[in-house]
Amino acid sequence: MKKFDVIIIGSGTAGAKIATECAKRKKTVALIEKDHHIFGGSCINIACIPTKTLIHDSLHDSLYEEAVERKNKLVKKMSENKYKSLYGLDQLSIYDGEARFVANKEVEIVTNSTKEIVTAEHIIINTGAVNNTPPIEGIEHVKNVYTSTSLINSEELPDKLVIIGGGYIGLEYASMYASFGSDITVVMPEDTLIPNEEPEIAQEVEKVLKDKGITFLFGKQVEKVKEENGVISLQLSNEDEVKGDAVLIATGRKPNVEDLHLENTKIMLTDEKAIQVNDKLQTTVDNVWAVGDVKGGMQFTYISFDDARIIINQLFGDKTYSMKKRNNVPYTVFVDPPLSRVGHTKESAEKDGYEVVVNNMPVSSIPRSHIMNDQRGLFTGIVDKQTGQVLGASLFGHSSEELINIVKIAIDHKWLYTDLRDHIFNHPVMSESLNNLFDLEIEK
Incomplete structure (x- = not known):
């Protein structure tokens, strides 16, 4: 039985980042990926990159066949680059095979012609999620x-x-x-x-x-x-x-756990059939961790990347970083125009006991929207009436996927609505809309 310092099951965002950091620190790493065609994970191969490439081309009058061809070339390039960046690392062994647990700390790697059992002090499960297909007759x-x-x-x-x-x-x-x-x-x-x-x-x-x-x-x-x-x-x-x-x-998509043979371990699942973890991403087996979509919760690439930060901090840092410090996660739905949100809605803020002031602003009131000839959409800002702190925003309109990150910074750093209202943005740009979105009258 071959022993490594770290075994990582799955080459997605979190797994690749952890593998790189471990190898740089001279730790021996086994990175197991059962499907070489999706090396680098869902984001590069079947999710963020290909879909947003197609979305971009759909809005720029590309023919569908041409857009698919460009998407395929980009995905192939990024996946190959990810493989090359890892393949050249000393201390890192890449296995093309399926990983199956045979015990808490023993993993069988199965390929078309071989089976091999490996073990490690630390095992990272990063198998992502799969499509959830409902039972429909026929x-x-x-x-x-x-x-x-x-x-x-x-x-x-x-x-x-x-x-x-x-x-x-x-x-x-x-x-x-x-x-x-x-x-x-x-x-x-x-x-x-x-x-x-x-x-x-x-x-x-x-x-x-x-x-x-x-x-x-x-x-x-x-x-x-x-x-x-x-x-x-x-x-x-x-x-x-x-x-x-x-x-x-x-x-929807569900955690990808079915082929891991977790029944041979003491790793427990949640009611939603995700791998159960604590705030430091530890499973119910010591030094076995789960990262990314397989642990349930928000299925975003940047969550997986932040999961990697937690693991690296736990393995090599001061062990203080955990999911407890992860707040105000923004997201974007790339419809046309994009919808983005961070922090509270009015309803969720009031449920948490806040008295709020809300401002709704049509995108058509933003000068830049007329320059771009796209006045569709609506922006909403939420502010705590008592403190004046920014609590959240929902932005449906052009460039919202960029603007929402400014609001996240404001919430994280407890900015007041006046900080955004009085900030000097250049002109004419979409971000200057935050001046008006947070131009509120709050009675003290």
């Missing part, structure tokens, strides 16, 4: 049924695409494929769009997406799917029927 017998992973690799643009699920992934794909020219229908069980967002923002998002030609069928489940002469028919819960030539299942 769907396994129908062609042109895609997941978010497989659809972006199709070189043929669907004429009529039916999307099952109206969450953030479903909305991104709906917006993107509508921009490429597909006819889009979104079927979702919820009665409203993105119910966790500010109601005014959600209404504006729905309006803008409907203006792109997207049809929403609210409060409906898909119960049965069949295909005849290339036409896919989806039977809904109210006996309605919707038809298309392609179906996207966008019903």
